Amino acid sequence: MTTDVDVLIIGAGASGAALAWSLAETRMRILCLEQGDWMNPADYPSTRRDWEVRMDREFSPNPNIRRRPEDYPINDDDSPISVVNFNGVGGSTILYAAHFPRPHPSDFRVRSLDGVADDWPMDYATLEPFYALNDRQMGVAGLAGDPACPPHQPPLPPVPLGLAGETMARGFNALGWHWWPSDIAIATRDYEGRAACVNLGPCKAGCAQGAKSSTDITYWPIARRAGVQLRTRCRVREILVDDKDMATGVVYYDERGVEHRQRAEVVVLACNGVGTPRLLLNSRSARFPDGLANRSGLVGRNLMIHPWGMVRGAFDAPLDSYRGPLSCCILSQQFYETDRSRGFVRGYNMQITRGLGPVATARMGVARGDIPWGEGHHEAFARRYGRSMGIGICCEDLPEECNRVTLDPTLTDSNGIPAPKITYRLSENTERMLRHGLERGTEVMKAAGAWDVYAEGPVRQTGWHLLGTARMGDDPERSVVNGWGRSHDVRNLFIVDGSVFVTSGGVNPTPTIQAVALYVADAMKQRLANLFD
Amino acid sequence: MTTDRVDSADSGRPLTSGQRAALDLVLNLMLPPSADGRMPGAAEVGVPAYLFAEAPDALPLLRQELEELDRHSRERFAREFAETEEYEAKSLIEEMRAREPSFMSRLSMETLACYYQHDRVLEGLGLEARPPYPKGYQVVQGDLSLLEPVRARGKIYRDAP
Numbered sequence: 033m034t035t036d037v038d039v040l041i042i043g044a045g046a047s048g049a050a051l052a053w054s055l056a057e058t059r060m061r062i063l064c065l066e067q068g069d070w071m072n073p074a075d076y077p078s079t080r081r082d083w084e085v086r087m088d089r090e091f092s093p094n095p096n097i098r099r100r101p102e103d104y105p106i107n108d109d110d111s112p113i114s115v116v117n118f119n120g121v122g123g124s125t126i127l128y129a130a131h132f133p134r135p136h137p138s139d140f141r142v143r144s145l146d147g148v149a150d151d152w153p154m155d156y157a158t159l160e161p162f163y164a165l166n167d168r169q170m171g172v173a174g175l176a177g178d179p180a181c182p183p184h185q186p187p188l189p190p191v192p193l194g195l196a197g198e199t200m201a202r203g204f205n206a207l208g209w210h211w212w213p214s215d216i217a218i219a220t221r222d223y224e225g226r227a228a229c230v231n232l233g234p235c236k237a238g239c240a241q242g243a244k245s246s247t248d249i250t251y252w253p254i255a256r257r258a259g260v261q262l263r264t265r266c267r268v269r270e271i272l273v274d275d276k277d278m279a280t281g282v283v284y285y286d287e288r289g290v291e292h293r294q295r296a297e298v299v300v301l302a303c304n305g306v307g308t309p310r311l312l313l314n315s316r317s318a319r320f321p322d323g324l325a326n327r328s329g330l331v332g333r334n335l336m337i338h339p340w341g342m343v344r345g346a347f348d349a350p351l352d353s354y355r356g357p358l359s360c361c362i363l364s365q366q367f368y369e370t371d372r373s374r375g376f377v378r379g380y381n382m383q384i385t386r387g388l389g390p391v392a393t394a395r396m397g398v399a400r401g402d403i404p405w406g407e408g409h410h411e412a413f414a415r416r417y418g419r420s421m422g423i424g425i426c427c428e429d430l431p432e433e434c435n436r437v438t439l440d441p442t443l444t445d446s447n448g449i450p451a452p453k454i455t456y457r458l459s460e461n462t463e464r465m466l467r468h469g470l471e472r473g474t475e476v477m478k479a480a481g482a483w484d485v486y487a488e489g490p491v492r493q494t495g496w497h498l499l500g501t502a503r504m505g506d507d508p509e510r511s512v513v514n515g516w517g518r519s520h521d522v523r524n525l526f527i528v529d530g531s532v533f534v535t536s537g538g539v540n541p542t543p544t545i546q547a548v549a550l551y552v553a554d555a556m557k558q559r560l561a562n563l564f565d
Numbered sequence: 566m567t568t569d570r571v572d573s574a575d576s577g578r579p580l581t582s583g584q585r586a587a588l589d590l591v592l593n594l595m596l597p598p599s600a601d602g603r604m605p606g607a608a609e610v611g612v613p614a615y616l617f618a619e620a621p622d623a624l625p626l627l628r629q630e631l632e633e634l635d636r637h638s639r640e641r642f643a644r645e646f647a648e649t650e651e652y653e654a655k656s657l658i659e660e661m662r663a664r665e666p667s668f669m670s671r672l673s674m675e676t677l678a679c680y681y682q683h684d685r686v687l688e689g690l691g692l693e694a695r696p697p698y699p700k701g702y703q704v705v706q707g708d709l710s711l712l713e714p715v716r717a718r719g720k721i722y723r724d725a726p
Contacts, residue, residue: 193707230701
């Protein structure tokens with residue numbers, strides 16, 4: 033028997049946690065159902081000698097490789113890029129790199145400025161207070177004054193550049209290109225009860241130190257103390273609706289596979305840009321034969337995933353590049369804003385990633401033929417280990433209806449719920465952008481002094497940024513939710529994850545996902561008396 | 566034929582002594598000890614035990630590949646692979662990898678994982694043989710005065726209507 037709740041949130045990741053925390057002050061009965069479990073930081077790979085191998089197995093970002101009981105499979109055969117995620121309290125923030133750059137004002141006015149895609153229903157200035165609030169709650173490190181971004185003050189000092197970041201900075205300076213210490217969600221000093229970063233390195237396998245700002249250690253402890261319930265290992269099968277097109281609750285399975293019904297006055301989806309359309313498409317009924325909240329036909333369409341390029345360079349001098357937060361020490365937004373002379377619209381972010389551990393260095397070197405078997409192995413390894421680094425090219429992809437999430441006709445999760453299938457291809461605009469990024473990345477790597485450079489893209493295991501599949505907008509025919517996250521079709525159903533993005537920008541989306549979730553929560557609080565009007 | 570069970574966590578058949586000898590030969594060709602003695606050879610770091618414990622699914626293919634080496638070795642040199650001279654073994658593997666580039670690549674990837682996690686190897690590289698946590702690492706802060714030219718060029722983002 034389950035008690036009715038006022039607000040039922042599905043998903044305890046980046047957006048669900050932020051919304052739960054924000055709504056907690058209303059004293060409503062709030063319950064979050066999460067299909068994954070709490071993570072034990074003592075289990076993270078960095079606590080063990082075999083950390084590099086474990087990162088590729090039980091902590092792989094690809095659920096099809098990881099195969100934890102709480103994971104659902106994803107058919108990505110029809111995509112050059114695999115979807116990567118994590119299912120647990122904290123969601124993908126458990127494994128994310130915590131790179132936290134803000135978008136630009138122009139990212140919200142793509143149609144007005146560049147004549148492509150659509151404008152967002154809100155602008156950067158409207159979201160700015162929520163970015164700032166989120167930065168404080170999560171704990172974001174950075175350096176104020178970046179001329180590529182509107183003014184803001186990260187609450188924590190930046191992560192160290194290290195020898196690697198400093199070397200690349202000199203390369204960018206040699207070319208007269210922009211660079212800046214990137215905003216990153218890592219506690220660079222003790223912050224709100226969390227210990228400071230000690231430069232473990234493998235941030236993307238969970239942070240044993242607790243310095244990386246995943247929502248299981250930021251928003252959730254506060255939200256739970258304020259009365260929000262969080263029930264783990266509960267996988268929602270479908271959302272139920274009545275004959276007035278109002279959501280009445282959900283059907284879910286607990287850890288033992290027992291089916292439950294949970295009634296709620298308001299249902300909020302926070303399952304990411306693949307999980308949310310999957311659940312809506314699985315929630316078919318007589319009134320919604322094509323999936324819940326899908327009278328526009330746009331649920332699952334317009335998937336954006338940020339095609340990723342990678343440029344790697346090897347240097348003569350030691351860079352200690354295996355040390356320090358892996359994801360990003362500096363970024364460059366030299367090619368972020370539209371310049372049509374480049375042959376494409378919109379742009380990309382370049383982020384400097386540090387080097388690899390010994391196992392990954394050796395495996396990559398041998399696979400590429402840079403490090404031979406036999407004689408010469410040790411010398412070739414020594415020339416690369418600790419002397420290499422990378423540049424990630426994060427390309428903005430524009431919404432296209434052909435890029436989509438559907439339900440696989442045969443693949444299911446362990447509860448028998450149909451699994452998602454991804455259909456995705458790069459547009460010509462994105463292809464040109466990616467090529468440009470790989471060329472510029474190669475150029476700056478050489479300017480920084482690399483003796484060997486290679487570039488590739490799109491890189492397959494990089495589909496972290498799952499956006500656009502239940503887009504926001506004022507027109508019910510052209511969008512799934514309105515400008516404050518409420519479904520056009522189901523007036524007590526809200527979506528707060530990356531699904532609602534109208535366009536993707538060219539930066540890591542977690543700050544924007546969370547700012548939008550806080551904005552939606554604020555809109556709900558302001559309209560409590562007439563939320564469903 | 567005698568057998569040599571290499572690990573109690575074995576989830577499959579043990580390797581025969583002939584297969585073990587052939588594997589050791591392959592491993593030392595793959596990753597020989599360094600001339601200065603600092604780095605051990607791959608045959609010294611317990612690769613078979615690692616395979617049985619951590620990558621048992623790699624064993625069926627490994628057995629098949631070792632059998633292929635034996636077959637070709639008998640045809641070419643009239644003796645089993647483990648009994649060939651080092652230069653003969655090397656040329657045989659190179660030929661087979663030239664014909665089929667994925668030949669022994671799974672073994673290679675698992676061997677590298679085993680090798681570059683081993684205490685002797687990490688110490689040979691001048692690293693501490695320990696997990697990253699809890700000690701972490703020191704990272705130099707870096708020179709933020711390098712930002713002066715970036716600041717001097719001024720704002721580069723667009724205002725939006």
